[in-house]
Amino acid sequence: MKVTAFNGSPHDDGVIQNTLELMCVELEHEGIETEIVQAGRENIRGCIDCRMCRELGKCAFSDDIVNSAAEKVNAADGIIIGSPVYYGSIAGNFKCFLDRLFFSGLRLEYKAASAVVSCRRSGGINAFHQMNNYFNLAGAFIVPSVYWGIVHGSSREELLEDAEGIYITKNSARSMAWLIKSLAFSKKEIPLPAVYERPWTNFIH
Numbered sequence: 072m073k074v075t076a077f078n079g080s081p082h083d084d085g086v087i088q089n090t091l092e093l094m095c096v097e098l099e100h101e102g103i104e105t106e107i108v109q110a111g112r113e114n115i116r117g118c119i120d121c122r123m124c125r126e127l128g129k130c131a132f133s134d135d136i137v138n139s140a141a142e143k144v145n146a147a148d149g150i151i152i153g154s155p156v157y158y159g160s161i162a163g164n165f166k167c168f169l170d171r172l173f174f175s176g177l178r179l180e181y182k183a184a185s186a187v188v189s190c191r192r193s194g195g196i197n198a199f200h201q202m203n204n205y206f207n208l209a210g211a212f213i214v215p216s217v218y219w220g221i222v223h224g225s226s227r228e229e230l231l232e233d234a235e236g237i238y239i240t241k242n243s244a245r246s247m248a249w250l251i252k253s254l255a256f257s258k259k260e261i262p263l264p265a266v267y268e269r270p271w272t273n274f275i276h
Contacts, residue, residue: 072251073104074183075147077140079154079165080111086189087111087153089227090240094151094187097244103148103251108140110168111154117167124175137171144172148251149183150211152202159194161201173205180210181263183250185243187220189230195221214250216243 076095080087088107095105115135123131129138144150152169154161161169173179186202188195199219206213220243222236223229230236 072102072255073106073147074098074149074151074247074251075140075143076105076107076151077110077153077165077168078107079152079162079168080189081162081164083109083112084227085155086222086224086226086230087155087187089230090187090189090222090236091151091153093237093240094185094244094247097241098248101245101248101252103248106143108136108143110136110140111162111165113164113168115164115167115171118170118174128176130171130175132171137168137175140168140172141175141177145178147182148255149185149214149247150179151185151187151247152205153187153189154198154202156188156190156194156198159197161198166201169202169205173209177209179206181254181258182211183214183247183254184209184211185214185216185220185247187222187240187243189222189224191223191225195219195223212250212254214243214247216246 076091078088078091091107098105113136154165184206188198199221203213216239218239223233
């Protein structure tokens, strides 16, 4: 069993990286293998809606980490995404990454998913909900916790002062481990539901 986590911060040792590491420690204590991928410092262009991924099964742009990241997620049992707050939103470069990652053929249905956001003061709820929208539209199970997945601080030292944020983070990781194990057991006993063919419509047809 494995979880792939993505650091959407441009900092290799910032609050998001350290928060993901805290979650990974909890997961590994539960026997779940983990990997953290640095995505926030990559030069990643946005999705141009070319729809070539529908033919290729992957993003047409092959000069960055998006396709290799999709392979990691498709082979994993769960995903964690983390981003700092930029103007009340996901960090721009990371949003480009997520748009293309989730649009170009990611297989996340009935897998465990969790998001974490860091902010100095506010804007966390907006970014947290934005990231969970990716999971909702991908058919993933969002990991339950005791509060929104938001931590505060501008450094590792300040993060460690956010006792409740760490409490939320660790509980989310333990819930993820439980969910992954439960899904692995249930998938052996109960087949996944048949999916109806999807009618693509818009508001003028």
